[in-house]
Amino acid sequence: MPLSLFASADAPPKTDWPYFQKLAELLPEPFFHTSNFLLFFLAVLAVYWTIPRRWQMARIWVLVVASFHFYAAWSAELAFLVTATTLADYLFGRLMDATDRQKVRRAVMVTSIGMNLSILCYFKYRGFFLNELHDLLVAAGRDPGYARLDMKAIALFVPFGISFYTFEAISYAVDVYRRKIKAETSLPRFLLFILFLPHLVSGPIVRAGDFLTQTRRPKRWNWVRVQVGVQLLLMGAFKKMAIADRMAVFCDPIFHEPDRYNTGAVWMAVLAYSIRIYCDFSGYSDMAVGLAHLLGYKLTNNFNMPYLSKNVGEFWRRWHISLSSWLRDYLFIPLGGSRGSNLATCRNLMITMTLGGLWHGAAWSFVLWGVAHGLLLVTHRQFAAFAKTRPALDAALQTTVGTGFRILLTFFSVSLCWVLFQPDLFPNPQKPDLILNGFERALAMYKQMFGLHMGLPLPLHNRSLWYTAGFVLICHLLVTRGAWQWVYDRLPAPVLGAGYAACLCAAMLLAPDSGSSFIYFQF
Amino acid sequence: MKLTPRLALLFRPARVTPAGPARRARRRRAAVAVGVGLALAVLLQAGLGLAAEFSLYLRDPGYADKELRLRKQFAAHPGAPSVVMLGTSRTGYGFYSARIREAMAAGLGGRAMAFNFGIPASGPVGHLTYLRRLLADGHRPGLLLIEVLPPTLAALADGPLEARFLHGERLRRGEVETVIGYDFPAEKTRREWVRSVTVPWHALRFPIMGRVNPSSLPWHLRYDWSRTEDPAGWTTPMVTDLTPAQAEAGLTRAAGEYGAILADMHPTGGGARALADLLALCRDQKIPVRLVLMPESEGFRALYPPATTERLYAFLAELEAEYGTPLIDARGWLPAAAFTDGHHMLRPGAEAFSDRLVREAILPFFRGR
Structure with missing residues (x-):
């Protein structure tokens, strides 16, 4: 059976609305480290902080609208879907709070969780389960004839961040049911809880109790907070561009076609992947937390030198x-x-x-x-x-x-x-020998790693890999020993500023040919 | 007017706690750090952008390194008969300039200078740009050989073939509109140039990293072509022994690269116009020119259908008639064993080609003067 029988679509459906088409041109990628996004965010920031502090609700609306546009630039239809499910979750929460009858509350919670999980399964797991079902039926001699269907026509695109906001909505429903928090009465605040653009696409998964209380505090411009935000943004961009994307040059070709490479190269690719996935996701999380800080919000820290x-x-x-x-x-x-x-x-x-x-x-x-x-x-x-x-x-x-x-x-x-953490790939006519099944690719990796095989060396000179690994290790040790904090506290402000500028230039300079998407965006 | 409670919420004043001295000091430190960082980031970008506009050492290392070597060669052989060959990687590997200089010196009974100005993935638009830069820097060869790489003359949907490699960031401001005039994609080329002056740390990262730490870049992004060159610009072929299987694989790769273009090539693209303008420039500057069709293996020549060959020679004949530039047709000079992939020469191939070029074209030219 071809793996792509129930494959997800490569790109989100194109919208027919000229407004959103224009928006998609302006903001083609939902990545924080792209110039288009930074310009968009600067505009949002300018409007947000221009609004007087006492108009807190107006600021919240600005963020809700901006977050919606951020998502809609990538797919208007899916942005409406996310908004609609958020509205439904809001109503479910209100409904739970409106009654003291435990059975009703429980039914509402189950409905809310059911709705969220159904949407998640429909978009994300439909292909997986249908493929398995198809395999089972074929094995039982009852081919359902799915292969005759026009798979391109029925292919769905998995909405970015669906796993993240689904979990946020579920935790909200459970917390309201458990009476850990009260249901949010303000719709814009609740919309912001789910749609807040720094965490919308790839987390961190925020808890309603943490976030909604923050929406009630009036935000005032705070240079310390801005500094933290800028620092995290730069650090995240450096991790993503200079380390994760650079490591992808080493590991991606080998993870795709392990049997072409020699044993040493495959082991080094595993090291590169370990560094890559950490810097990719923690870099994204740092940027998300940094952006939130710039807007006066604090998101949970997602990594602590794991x-x-x-x-x-x-x-x-x-x-x-x-x-x-x-x-x-x-x-x-x-x-x-x-x-x-x-x-x-x-x-x-x-x-x-x-x-x-x-x-x-x-x-x-x-x-x-x-x-x-x-x-x-x-x-x-x-x-x-x-x-x-x-x-x-x-x-x-x-x-x-x-x-x-x-x-x-x-x-x-x-x-x-x-090594196991690999998605299934879809057939590539230019690379017919590619192992499509993620698990089979992982097995091929293990085979190369634990046998002595000849083959191609690393795609790039390994010096760059060792330098990067050494750099990551030194940074970890400096932070763990408290040396970094000690130096940071004593650095004069202009030197710190120069460090920020240097970090930005270094991230730009060390970025490889083409930046890859964030690994966790697919989840 | 009385506001509704919800609307009134919008205008409710916030509670603000007064900041203490320690907190104020922290805020001041943060503000200075962010402000200095922002200002320095802008300065660093602007500084590098400005430097790149004035120095091709950053913007176009392939050219700048060649130019530096050429300058040294002219300085080492002042007033000597000189020959410079503009071309692609074929020229880079094939025009054995030191050997040519020795043969010229022996043949002419005195000093001579030969320089290989072959830059990979270039074409007539690039050559025209390079010649203008060279003339602006005061370099005037006694004889200029210009390689014609037929696929670069083709009219392709996305502009000349070399537009895929001669990106906007490798050009100076004044050169951008010129290459766009030769069918380079306008918006992309302009955008690349603009990025090279606004965010040069990103746009020029490969030329810079190619100088600082070339091994961190994949081959196709390395601008350190000059590392393997001798002082006269010749690139020593890295491959010395080639198995028939490797040669076959090389030819297959070359066929994949050029086969589709050559299958129905019409020399009417921006590259063809640039070649004509290049010859016109040489005529205006009174620089003697010869066009050179570089050696190709029989297998590579088989990629040209008869109609393509016919159109190519007709076009070159037109140029010869209009600008008086004789064609040196070296396509059939070497056997298949002289190449790595049917068109890039191995060392013995370069020696044989260079010897014959001196004998049949360069020496007769200088003797005739």
Whole structure:
């Protein structure tokens, strides 16, 4: 069966409305580090801060309209869909608050979650499930004849950020149901909660309780906040352009066609991918948090140097924090968390991580990635319990050498799992030999890694890869040891400013040929 | 007028806490840092943009490095009979300038100068631009050889073939409209040039990185072509031994690159007009010129259908008639073994081509003067 039988469309549907067509020309890509977006954001910023502080609601409306346009520039129809579901979630929340009858409240919450998950499944998982169904039917000798359908005509485009705002809406419904928060009464505030442009497309996943309270505080121009925003924006742009996109030059060709490359090159590609995915997503998150700061909002920090984690559990407390804490609060704990027996806890971990894997992408490779992380967490849990009963071993692991070993082992395990983190590809007539299935590609990678194979070397001289890896490591160490903060606090303001300018120029200078899309945009 | 409660909410004054001295100092520091950063970022961009406009060393390293070497060669051989060949990578590998200079010196009984001005992926529009720059810098060769790469004369949908490589950022302001006159995509070329002066740290990153750390760039983005050149501009072919399979693969690659263009080539594009203007410029400047069709293997020549060959020679004959520029047709001079891919010469090929070029074209020219 061709993999693209129920493939997603390559591009969002073209709108017929001239207004949105013009908008799409002005803002062709929803990427924060493009000049078009920065000009758009500067215009929004100018209007936003020109509005007097006492007109807080007017400012909120400006942000809602700007966020809608940001999304509509990419797809007007899907922007209306997001807005419509947000309106529905708003009404569901109000409905829950309007009654004290637990059964009704529960029914409304289930309806809200059902609606959000149905839309998510329809756009994101439809192809995956239909492909599996088709395979099953064909295997059973009952070919449904889907292959005769015009697949291009029925292909859907997965809306950017659908997994992120779906989770935000679900957490809101659950929190209102649990009476952790009151349902938001102001429609513009609620619209802003979901549509806020810094987090709309790729998170961080914000909680209603955190965000909605911020919308009530009047914002005043604050240079410290602006500085933090600019700093994060620059840091994110540097991570994305100078590191992540540069690493993509090393790893993308090898991850696409691993069997053409030699063993050493494949191992280095895995290292490059580990650096890439971290800098890509944390760079995006930094930019999102920075943009929010410039508008006077604070989003949750999504990363905390995850590659310095001493075990996988810690890794998940430092990696994509907004998702892992969401999974913990709305999936792992409701399943029973770690309150039950050891076996029940392990089961809960496996379920949570498997669903977490599926959240990332509609492919078996992502599911297996989740399973692999679940297994790592379970293994670590068992080993930690084992080590606790052996003081000598425990003490050895707490030494500097032991800690270094644990960090390396965690990084190695996580990096091996990244090999699984690959989407299915769609047939490319120019590259007929491409392995389309993400899982099969991952297997091919492992085969090259754990055998001694000859083949092509890295696409670029490896010096650049080592420099980048060294740079990332040094930055991590400087931050962990507090050296960076110590220097930062003592730097004269003009030197700091010069650093910002240098960072911007360096990001521009080190950007490779063509910037790649953010990895997490596909989720 | 009484406002509704919701509307009144819009105008409700905010509560503001007064800032203490420490907080004020922090704010001042932040404001200075952001302000200085912004000002410096603008200054750095403007500074590099300005520098790039004045120095081709940043904007067009391929040209600038050649020009520097040419200047040194002219300085080392003042007043000697000189020959410069403008061309593409074919010239870069094939015109063995040091050997030619020695042969010229021996043949003419004195000093001589030969320089290889072959720049990869160039064409008549680029050559015209380069010659104008060279003349502006005071370089005047005794004989100018101009390579004709037939596919660059073709009228393609997206402009001349070289427009895919001679981007706006490699041009000076005054050159942008000139190349657009030769069918370069106007909007794209202008935009690239504008970006090269407004955000030069991004637009000129490959030329800069090509100088600072070339190994960090893939081959097709490296502007360090001059690293493998000798002082007379000749690029030493990196490949020394070639298996028949490698040669075959090279030819297949070249066929993929040029086959479709040559299949129905009409020398009527911007490149063809630029070549005519280049010859007109030489005539005005009284620079003697010869057009050169570089050697090609039999397999590569087979990519030209008879009609294409006929149109090509008719066009070159027209140029010869109008500008009095004889054609040196070297297409059949070398066997297939002399090439890596049917049109880029190996060292023995370059030696054989250069020897014959001196013997049949360069020495007769200088002896005849």
